[in-house]
Amino acid sequence: MKEPIIKFEDFGFQYDAQAEPTLKNINLEIYPGEKILIAGPSGCGKSTLTHCMNGLIPFAYPGESTGKLSIQNKETKKLSIFEISRMVGTVLQDLDGQFIGLTVAEDIAFALENACVGQEDMKKAVRQVARQVGIEGHLEHSPDALSGGQKQRVSMAGVMVNEVGILLFDEPLANLDPATGKKAIEIIDRIQKETGATVVIIEHRLEDVLWRDVDRIVLMKDGRIVKDAPPDELLSTDVLQENGIREPLYLTALKYAGVKITPECRPRSIRSLTLTEEDQKKVRNWFHARKRGKEKQEGKALLTADKIDFTYENGFHALKDIRISIDEGELLAIVGTNGAGKSTFSKVVCGFEKQQLGTLTFQGQDMKNYSIKERADRIGYVMQNPNQMISKPMIFDEVAFGLRQRNVPESEITPKVEEVLKICGLYPFRKWPVSALSFGQKKRVTIASILALDPQMIILDEPTAGQDYRHYTEIMEFLNELHGRGITVVMITHDMHLMLEYAQRAVVFSGGQVIANDTSANILTNPEIIERANLKETSLYDLSLLCGIEDSNVFVQHFIDYEKEEKRG
Template identity: 30%
Template sequence: MSAAPRTGAGDTVDGATTLSDRARHSLRTFTGPPRMRVRDLTFRYSERRDPALREVNFDVAPGESVLVLGPSGSGKSTLTLCLDGLIPHVVEGEYEGIVQVGRLIAHESDVPRLARDVGLVFQDPESQFATLTVADEVAFGLESLAVPPETIEEASAQALAAVGLAGFDGRQLTTLSGGEKQRVALASVLAMGPRVIVLDEPSANLDPVGAVELFRHLRRMARDRGHTLIVIEHRLDELVEWIDSVLVLDACGRVLFRGDPREAFYERSAELTAAGVWRPRTTELVLSLKERGWPVPGRPLTIAETAAALADTPGLLRSLATSGVRGGPADAPESPAADAPTTGHGAVAGSNAAAPSGPAATPQPAAASNPAGASNPAPGSDGAVSPELPAIEVRDLTYRYDPAGPLVLEGVSLVIPEARVTAIVGANGAGKSTLAGLISGVLPTTPGSVFIGGRDTCSLEDRVRSTTVGHVFQNPEHQFVTNTVRGELVFSLTQHSSLGDSEVAHAALVDSWLDRFGLSELAEAGPFTLSQGQKRRLSVAAMLIRGQSVLVLDEPTFGQDRRQADRLISTLVEQSTLERRTMLMVTHDMRLVAEHADTVVVLVGGAVAFHGPPGRLFRDEALLRRAGLTVPAVGGLGSLLRELHGVQNEFVAPAELLLAAGFPIAGSSDETAPALEARESEHLHPASGLGATGTGGDGPRPALESSVTSQAVGAPRTVDPAGAPGAPDTVGALGAPDRDGGAGRTAAAVPTLDHYLRRRNPALKLVVLLLVSLMLTAVFDPYTPAAFLALGLVAGRVLGGLTPWSVARAVAPLLIAGVGVFVANILFNRLNEVSPALLVLGPVRVTEVALSTAASLTFRLLAFAVFSVVFVRTTDAGDLLLSLVHQVRLDERLVFGTMVGYRMLPLLTYEYGLIKAAHRVRGVRGGGGPVAAARRTWRYAIPLLAGAVRRAGRVAIAMDARAFGAGPRTYRRRSQVVAADWVFLVLGVAVPAGLILVLRLAGVTRFGIGV
């Protein structure tokens, strides 16, 4: 093991670490990271048959940085839970063996004690936050450990500084970018002072720039040796630079390898590949060059090392620079041309664009080499945007979710060629998913903006459109509409009129697709019970089987292990070339883009900033920076070679390097040679990207008043497939009714908290609200509730700074309820018989008592609503939580837990819209009548709840990992009741009561319906 830590203690010169060291000392004295030992660890979840981990043994030296690799289901995440004692203390199962952290034995210690030594950072920051603001989140663990408030402030500030977020204390979590969120998650763990940090795919939900931000801080921590880092990650190219060692688990949860990364990625490369494990692109490239006979020296890992090694390889660069050579060296055993895999037109087009002067050096794939004789036109030599039939045409498309909201797309015009793989990339919030959704019809378009196969999508019926365009959502569960795997495929076929009705034909077709996606054995299983990888494959199969000519895929490789991703991508590429289907991928995965996309569309701030071959994109560094993108390893290698070794610019494009190494890149779908498959399919990298819930910078915002305003859940207008812009949200806490749904919503909309009502104690405010509402229920004349209505509006204006107009707008939809009240009273009030009729309409007598009762109840419901709106909009959710704990003395665990549920409210609304759209894309037809509506709602509700419950489980684990509920908490700040609050309570009760008294004395107020 090369993991010799350079220093044992963590006290280094780095400012941030030194700062957090002080924080730690204030918690307890500690000298450095503990040594970790895992001995014969076996764990089986209580409801599973097979163990997740089997006899795992390894050590981690103090300050070592360990990369953990393994295919899906290899128990990586389970291992992280074992390391900090959540297994076996919180999660149940059969546990054997010993996990030792320093002197602590995990199963003999307890979670709060272990949480001080080992911190856990999870994949999706959205699913680990327990509070609403940065300051509260960072303090969360410290409060759980009952650290005194003064210490909390200090430790929090230091933890934030350590992740480069000093001064972010006051920010709402929802205003942060994905990268910032993940760093807050890291800070909230660091604040508790653990010297071992375990990170479970921390970059998986981040866009490229967010991931780079995070890795920069991790690298510094790794170099400081102040912390032991144990990282599960797929983005290896950035990591290899600073990891000390590798731990590889196999599919059964056994240790496959433990030791030096160079040994892992060179000597043991074949085993790792067989296990379906991701490897750094650099090492794959070098190994492949070596196989082809190039004597690349050493075992380079990092991009810099690899560039140097390639430069030192005799003849390699020269041959690249002169001819774009694609095989081995001259004396290589095989002839490059013979061996060169059939390349797809796209790749060649890409390299042509990169090397316009040397098209002759690039072999053109013969049409005949294309299996199945698909009539691919000769590749254009003018770049990837070839003059073929456009599959999709977008004309000057401008889009906003909300008429008053910001533009999400601005003047987008695109021609996307047929039978190509096109990638849409950009930072979170750039409009990628919106564009994809508009193309697939998930979002409504305006006439004349989107054409598919020459037809305006606006003119297509839903049913026709769903047989022309498919859309694979990022969260596969959203699209499941039946109870079995087979049922999903059959459903797709039966929606497709052109396939005929032969059941037999269907069955055979379904079987072949099940087989192709490795789902045959699961044919009768419930879709929800599959693993993530299986779910994703099923959702893609269910789309592909219908044979749409255009397929939109949102982060197709998200959450997949190497082998799953390979399989999926090779099928997609094959479908594109053989079946001439147009693939449009929204992705953050630059490796996927570099190696499989024929064309890339880069969006920056809703506008097209680039449209062309990936090779050209990755050489335009200014553009990449502007677009918030990064260069995949191979591209970085290209530029490094150019810079350091004077290799001629144009010739060392990523495509050239890959070709030189024998990688069949983009579009080469012929899998005639099985031997090729293993290698060919090594290109995928699980996409980073938005989480299922769109957590990027644009995720739904937690706020008490989340989906407020009149936005009906049944009709969420924001249906953005990947949750980029458009997620329903409000700003701040209970506050502003803002819901602009775009990248535009900013901190500017956070209400100023200086109004009288905003400063009042939330619990007392709630008491006043309840008492006022109770008073309202006692009066039955129309005038008193009308007076209350006015009182509420005035109080909102004068004391809360809420314009009566904004309150009225929130309440207005309820007027329709008033209509119902009038109808009911005119028709059914028993007292009508004894009340004089004011108006007789045929058999209907409109009586005085009916009108007066109806008016009373209508004013009452409006007044009810006005008071509650005033309360909601002047109350901060975090303050309410504290007040319920401190003044009302509600159970703190319950209140905190409820707050977490509350954070998910906007998410629920938003996901409901997604599921609806996803079902529509599947061709689920709407039916008339309440029964059909109820059935549809049920179909949406179950996946919605299932997703929410799963997320709840994750947040709970993340809270447990920070010692939640270990004992009485301390609080960073306490909810106070000051004299002014008591005055408010008295006035809040006295004024409405006085109003009633006065009106009663004036003979206006009635306490019964009366006649």
């Protein structure tokens, strides 16, 4: 019988700065060659569990551990972080924080340089691992010049070159467009099969990870393991919803239709799902019993872009003849592949960049002479990377910064800041330093700092990246309330669930052009648009085909409408 490659025995851990243990009575065995998904709400301890496995605890994050943790039959308490790094490689969520070299080749070679490997052997190993992850054509490029998906491949190569037996992936899908995320899961799966490495994935986007099979799902809550089971078994229960994790959309739809989910129907993936004719009939009956929603009424334009054209100084033609009208009080999604022009368009709107051609109007007024401040008084912008926005060491001061710049009295600032901190799930941390927060929590701080300024329009670049389902829902429900009160919300997102669930309309960018402007349901059931824009078809589309429903776009829209009724009455 195989010995576990990672073994936790009654393991607990408490950070020096905290009054209570973060991990409690962890008993977990992971075997060589297994692929494990660790899921759970924010603060459940899954990142701490990962840091215990890769040596960051206790070497970077001091604290007291109880029980025993062994890796390859060696107790970690007796190992140095260097010794652990020879067994465990980690691909971080914040990819920019992992790069060291000036070029891709230098970055991949870093571990080999530290091990004093000879030049020729080093070059051979770098080329080999670069081929494995599909980045061999970018070895001379700067990591900063790469897309999110390419950066992730470089990070993978940087840990694989050390020939470690265990690979940890901390939210590998964060900030990747849907198709690139899909490819990332495929690459992780292929690497695991080719190398035989043990793979541990920490991720909120459970359905996307399950695009390729995993051996087990480990579900955590409040520092404990609440479920450890094969996917078919776990997905046949309600344990995900009970613990704040979103289940795959096709399973939710099946439950709405009255279909009982069992391990025998192989629910781990829409590709493996097997339904009886009776179950398919239930889905068709549920679909036909639904009524079509009301057609969207024409609104009053708030922001209009007409023939916008923009080229960067390096010659990259980022925006080509962009024509968009955004209505007052609308909740709009902007989607598309990395580098399609979504963020560039937002920068032009906010005045960070100046278009060479075309006109932008806000409430009918030409914005060409508006300063950045005048635009910021009307339009709030939340950047994708929170580290590029935060300027104060303390959370409260960061959220209050914009109000203080506007000379708002302190007596008004405190209740306003506390209100938005509560909305963004950060009130318990109001006196904390920003440096103590996770990447996802920093994201919420930046959203709070903009919301405090009461803009007429708010543009959010990946508002839910790194958020668990509960915090995702809290933020989106608040944005939905703002939209309901007449504030216009524009979301640049790679999250197809978010687009489906909340956006009234979606604009699709590809190659610097707008290639679609339609409802989310129509876009995510259009194979041509999905392929051109690096999107990913919703599993609801596949479910409708499986059940013999021809009007897939209508089926998806019915699901969205039903979800809104169930959640919001």
